Amino acid sequence: MQIRNSQLATQPEQGQALIEMLIALPLLLLILAAVIGFGRVLFVALAVDQAAFTGGRYAAESLNPYQAAYQAYRATAMNLTANGIDAAPMAWQLDAAGWQRGGTVTNYAGVAVPVNDIPLAPLLFGSDRVTLWQGATFRIERWKSKWQ
Numbered sequence: 001m002q003i004r005n006s007q008l009a010t011q012p013e014q015g016q017a018l019i020e021m022l023i024a025l026p027l028l029l030l031i032l033a034a035v036i037g038f039g040r041v042l043f044v045a046l047a048v049d050q051a052a053f054t055g056g057r058y059a060a061e062s063l064n065p066y067q068a069a070y071q072a073y074r075a076t077a078m079n080l081t082a083n084g085i086d087a088a089p090m091a092w093q094l095d096a097a098g099w100q101r102g103g104t105v106t107n108y109a110g111v112a113v114p115v116n117d118i119p120l121a122p123l124l125f126g127s128d129r130v131t132l133w134q135g136a137t138f139r140i141e142r143w144k145s146k147w148q
Helices: 004-060 065-082 120-124
Strands: 091-096 105-114 129-139
Touching: 004 065, 004 091, 004 105, 004 129, 065 091, 065 105, 105 120
Parallel strands: none
Antiparallel strands: 091 105, 105 129
16 A cells, blocks of 8 residues: 555656646747857857958058958958858948058958847847947058069
8 A cells, every 4th residue: 555655646746847847948948049049149240250350451461552452352251251151241341541551451341140030139139130240450561672
């Protein structure tokens, strides 16, 4: 008889554990989806930062100011492509405060990231897309020989 009493006592506890799991599982899945989604947005932000840095460096190191903008744009786009991001819809801007030695050049890059698959993100950001802008400023230190 004691065996039957102990078996009866464990069955309601198993049902309670099942109900607790059914309550907690959707919350845990929601948190997991949010972490994965925001991780993707953070990855894109870091890739855009790296692309802006690379493009700015190419513009600052260019010996020909007429080709500097093209080199900066191509370096930015190629860096985004290397990170698996489509560079076609990239927003890009290059600001130069003179192309003389000692001037500065700033390369801006922006990419729109869809966030509609992240739970509650459209409510937080107010839109289903977030544009991530990054910029990098470099000082122009060109050392030209007297023959160029």
